[in-house]
Amino acid sequence: MKDFKKFEKIFDEYVDRFLNNDNIDEERKINFINKKLHSYRVRDNILQIAKEENLKLDMFIVEFIGLFHDIGRFYQYEKYETFNDAYSENHAKLSIKVLEDEGIIKLIDYEARPYIVDSILMHNMQDLPKIEDRKMYLYSALLRDADKLDGFKLIAESDSNNKKLAYYKNKSDEPIISDYVYNSIMNNKTVYKYDLKTILESQIVTLGYISCDINFDSTLKIIKENEYTKKMFEKMQDTPRAREIYDFVNNYINRRLEK
Numbered sequence: 604m605k606d607f608k609k610f611e612k613i614f615d616e617y618v619d620r621f622l623n624n625d626n627i628d629e630e631r632k633i634n635f636i637n638k639k640l641h642s643y644r645v646r647d648n649i650l651q652i653a654k655e656e657n658l659k660l661d662m663f664i665v666e667f668i669g670l671f672h673d674i675g676r677f678y679q680y681e682k683y684e685t686f687n688d689a690y691s692e693n694h695a696k697l698s699i700k701v702l703e704d705e706g707i708i709k710l711i712d713y714e715a716r717p718y719i720v721d722s723i724l725m726h727n728m729q730d731l732p733k734i735e736d737r738k739m740y741l742y743s744a745l746l747r748d749a750d751k752l753d754g755f756k757l758i759a760e761s762d763s764n765n766k767k768l769a770y771y772k773n774k775s776d777e778p779i780i781s782d783y784v785y786n787s788i789m790n791n792k793t794v795y796k797y798d799l800k801t802i803l804e805s806q807i808v809t810l811g812y813i814s815c816d817i818n819f820d821s822t823l824k825i826i827k828e829n830e831y832t833k834k835m836f837e838k839m840q841d842t843p844r845a846r847e848i849y850d851f852v853n854n855y856i857n858r859r860l861e862k
């Protein structure tokens with residue numbers, strides 16, 4: 604069993620470089636700290652889902668991709684002041700660049716590296732591509748579920764009036780869900796998330812991930828136990844479309860867990 608503490612230290616030291624930058628402003632600080640906390644929660648989530656699914660995988664890889672999947676986010680926000688890839692760079696590619704430039708990937712067994720690199724590169728794709736290699740599929744699917752779980756928590760617990768949070772920055776308060784977003788979700792299709800205009804739309808797209816892009820039943824169980832759909836909906840503007848999507852997602856969870 605490899606000692607993961609060593610990798611936590613590497614992660615923390617890398618992130619501290621951004622946090623200890625003399626020129627840091629309040630907004631960057633909040634978003635750096637949030638990304639650090641997000642990374643640790645995704646690490647916890649991915650370990651939990653992998654255990655509950657009883658998957659025979661290398662738990663070091665599982666833990667590593669959980670903690671390091673967004674390591675490129677710090678450079679991204681420092682440089683561009685956004686987490687929106689469309690207005691900056693693909694942050695998964697940035698994460699791989701950091702792992703290479705910092706010599707972190709070299710600390711990993713050679714055979715494990717493709718699973719780490721590819722699962723991180725696929726974590727922010729709109730849809731997970733068809734993957735023949737069963738293990739590669741599992742690592743990638745786990746990471747996407749673990750990441751999304753923390754997205755649900757974020758919506759459920761954060762204040763949508765806080766414009767310092769990158770998630771809500773530059774988005775309007777209009778209670779609008781476009782036809783494209785509404786139709787995609789109601790047809791269990793993923794949505795291109797980088798040009799959403801309203802806070803409500805962003806929230807509803809995150810809620811809609813549940814019925815189009817959750818891979819494991821264990822993830823759905825965690826969503827249900829934590830009442831994430833209810834808590835997310837409570838943070839949204841109550842419109843007929845939002846309510847319809849909310850019911851649709853709840854029905855989806857119940858149907859899948861009944862099987």
Ligand SMILES: [Fe+2]
Pocket residue numbers: 672673694726727
């Ligand atoms: Fe990410």
